[in-house]
Amino acid sequence: MSKKRILITGKGSYVGSNFMIWLSQWPNQYEVEEITVRGEEWKEKDFSQYDSILHVAGIAHVSTDPKMKDQYYKVNRDLTIEVAKKAKNQGVKQFIFMSSIIVYGDSSSDIRVIDRNTVPKPSNFYGNSKLQAEEGLQLLKSDDFKIAVIRPPMIYGKDSKGNYPKLAKAARFLPVFPDIDNQRSMLHIDNLSEFIKLLVDNKEDGFFFPQNSEYVKTSQLVKSIAEAHGKKIRLSKKFNLILKSMIGNVGILNKVFGNFVYDKNMSDYKANYHIRNLKESIEVTENN
Template identity: 30%
Template sequence: MPQTILLTGATGFVGGAILNRLHHENKHPVVVAVRDESRVPIQGVPKVCIKSFDGGTRWEEHLTGSDVVIHSAARVHVMNDVETDSLAAFRKVNVEGTLNLARQAAAAGVRRFIFISSIKVNGEGTVPGTAYAADDVPAPMDPYGISKMEAEQGLRELAAETAMDVVIIRPVLVYGPGVKANFLNMMRWLDKGVPLPFGAIYNSRSLVALDNLVDLVLTCIDHPAAANQTFLVSDGEDLSTTALLSKMAKALNKPARLIPVPSWILQSGAALLGKKGLSQRLCGSLQVDITKTRNLLGWTPPLSVDEALAITAMHFREHQ
């Protein structure tokens, strides 16, 4: 049965992909809530404009007739945050803004609220051979992760008090067409044939292709078993940084010029340069167990890592 959806964050990497899939499948009517209509990637989609996204935003008129809210808008994690009180800045949007929207959604009769959270709620890394599970005790270590955890807690309380159910999805690192930041930089280095000192990193990291994440989000729109559950999501294939770069180079049809520098040397050098966070992402492990997601929803990632990297590489080449 079609569900009328209000989607936030449609101008972002994940939200834009959710909108694109919803629009092309044409199964569920969708309205997007944005601050800048001109940035919505698809023309002709019904839009509502909001001036701000915080605890004071008025949503009532925009929620009328909505069955499901997919909330992907957020203040995202940034590497060089200039805020004097970073946690307060994250809380204003990610906690106060989220719970304000959710309360008004419940009052308007919205049936389901799907919240795109983050694996940072679980923590920053795992010991190789172990993996985070959806029902582990949260252990966020930075303001962004803390804000997402607090939003999750508030949503669960709201679900317990109202008729609206809540679905929480915690993605790991998301990659795909249009990816930015470090993933894009790595593709650029590989495409240019730059030798990289990442040929001897034996970590293990879970990633999720954008298409796989979107597929799970859409599965949760009307799956009865998703109600009031928390799901981790990945491609189901963990990779070392070395293996990822090798696969990425193959997708780009380029040689992988990877120099086997021991990871302890990379981590020591990064620490001296004040880049411990970057070295953790390159050399550390972060694995997730998606058994619950698979079993409860009967869901399997539709794309393999190789297929998803090929799509990502094709987009990269077309837009260089």
């Protein structure tokens, strides 16, 4: 059996780099390469030798500065479509695009469950740039060029960026943390890597919504992280009334204590990709 050849467009990305490490467990089955798509040099690359392209290049959700708006669309939408067109023209059979749950908007103070009938409604230009990239890709798909769009929730793992490391820092140093009832979908990087591997193996196309098997309550997540470091943290409901009244209006509180989940049925797949449960994922992430 010949090796599957995969090209990752977006050199040094968190998802791409971890996916390469994950596939190194099967050196006789996969050949993986990553390239940068900054500048113009990538346009000279021969894509025809690859079975699948994993496109992870993009600007992350880090800025609401209006001055950045054009750059988000240029990279997250226009570059994605340009890379996909080149892949299609050179005979690549599958294009996998890393989108985001953010195409559905932001978390909220109410329990918000996204299901297959939920219509995407981005609340910022990051989410909108991803959604417009998805729409552009759908115009390119054919029987010979499959498009797989992944809309992951918050991705975390060893050396991840975003909210998880901030919560991990709080877990290590705070003696008390607010005990607010909320639910979040999250996705450990190993579970995502296995999921992408399955998409490649099965030559999938369509929209996909992978998540951990368990929803996450922020306070319990923080407590589990503290325990992984041998520390005790007290959970308190003392400030809940004040915090709950602020969640919908204060961005950082919304990110930490808001609700944002996929209906679990959306995330079912014909093969198991849940390599790690929540407890194991935290231990792996926090273990030095």
